[in-house]
Amino acid sequence: MKKRTALITGITGQDGSYLAEFLLEKDYNVHGIIRRSSSFNTGRVDHIFNNLNLHYGDINDSLVIDKLIRKIKPNEVYNLAAQSHVKISFDIPSYTIHTNNSGVLNILESIKNNNLENYTRFYQAGSSEMFGDVLEVPQNENTPFNPVSPYACSKVFCHYLTKNYRNSYKIFASNGILFNHESPRRGETFVTRKITRAAARIKLGLQDELKLGNLNSKRDWGYAKEYVEVMWLMLQYKEPEDFVIGTGKTYSVRDFVKASFKHFNLNYENYVTIDSKYFRPSEVKILLSDSNKAKMLLNWEPKISLTELIDIMCESDYNLVLKENL
Numbered sequence: 001m002k003k004r005t006a007l008i009t010g011i012t013g014q015d016g017s018y019l020a021e022f023l024l025e026k027d028y029n030v031h032g033i034i035r036r037s038s039s040f041n042t043g044r045v046d047h048i049f050n051n052l053n054l055h056y057g058d059i060n061d062s063l064v065i066d067k068l069i070r071k072i073k074p075n076e077v078y079n080l081a082a083q084s085h086v087k088i089s090f091d092i093p094s095y096t097i098h099t100n101n102s103g104v105l106n107i108l109e110s111i112k113n114n115n116l117e118n119y120t121r122f123y124q125a126g127s128s129e130m131f132g133d134v135l136e137v138p139q140n141e142n143t144p145f146n147p148v149s150p151y152a153c154s155k156v157f158c159h160y161l162t163k164n165y166r167n168s169y170k171i172f173a174s175n176g177i178l179f180n181h182e183s184p185r186r187g188e189t190f191v192t193r194k195i196t197r198a199a200a201r202i203k204l205g206l207q208d209e210l211k212l213g214n215l216n217s218k219r220d221w222g223y224a225k226e227y228v229e230v231m232w233l234m235l236q237y238k239e240p241e242d243f244v245i246g247t248g249k250t251y252s253v254r255d256f257v258k259a260s261f262k263h264f265n266l267n268y269e270n271y272v273t274i275d276s277k278y279f280r281p282s283e284v285k286i287l288l289s290d291s292n293k294a295k296m297l298l299n300w301e302p303k304i305s306l307t308e309l310i311d312i313m314c315e316s317d318y319n320l321v322l323k324e325n326l
């Protein structure tokens with residue numbers, strides 16, 4: 001039986017690396033797009049590097065995207081590449097919007113123009129940030145979007161463009177509206193990883209203080225390694241659909257900080273200070289998922305609790321910090 005082929009944009013990121021592992025275990029031929037850099041940026045996939053087919057390119061380059069899709073004719077395309085940092089999107093809004101929007105457009109156009117609509121299935125990575133200043137709690141597939149950041153606005157465009165190509169050209173194109181999902185592979189500039197890494201460094205006497213912004217924002221946090229499975233399940237479903245994915249539980253940033261420091265038997269109040277430079281121009285106060293559709297249609301629900309996730313991240317960062325300071 002011929003192996004199925006998948007193309008992952010953003011393969012060197014948190015989600016991309018976990019998805020690549022997952023698809024290799026499913027015996028896929030896995031292709032990924034990486035950007036040329038003067039330094040190596042493949043750390044998250046180095047352990048599976050020899051099993052991947054990596055191509056230099058950029059999702060903004062329509063010629064490269066079209067050439068690659070035409071050449072490999074993937075059964076599945078997962079668009080995970082993006083400028084995904086919400087706070088930074090306020091600093092570089094033009095880059096954020098151009099990158100996130102042109103990427104999905106280039107892929108969908110290539111699928112259409114190469115007549116692959118009955119062959120290639122497409123997954124677009126949405127975000128709970130699209131709900132923004134939420135109009136209802138919890139949020140499901142019918143909740144109106146109300147974005148409050150350039151990043152969220154770009155993702156709303158991507159969501160509707162995906163639906164447009166699905167309806168207009170009959171492309172199997174699904175949106176995954178994933179709520180916050182973390183792991184030891186999360187970038188160190190994201191607040192959850194910033195917290196667990198700082199807690200580990202403080203425990204080892206390498207850091208005295210952790211500066212954060214709004215501790216009262218509430219988020220629905222899950223484990224990234226579990227969430228890539230549901231991306232795949234969406235493309236195995238009989239029809240293209242949009243799905244909200246989350247845990248159905250919400251916790252504040254303060255709760256995350258408290259649990260992370262508790263893992264090391266530390267009181268966060270002795271180390272955490274508030275710095276206004278980390279506040280966003282506009283804040284999302286609460287995100288809480290209703291992912292019953294995914295549970296019913298895809299038979300998927302998360303298994304790892306937030307406490308377990310924090311323990312996984314804290315232990316990983318503790319070992320990493322030890323290794324860095326040998």
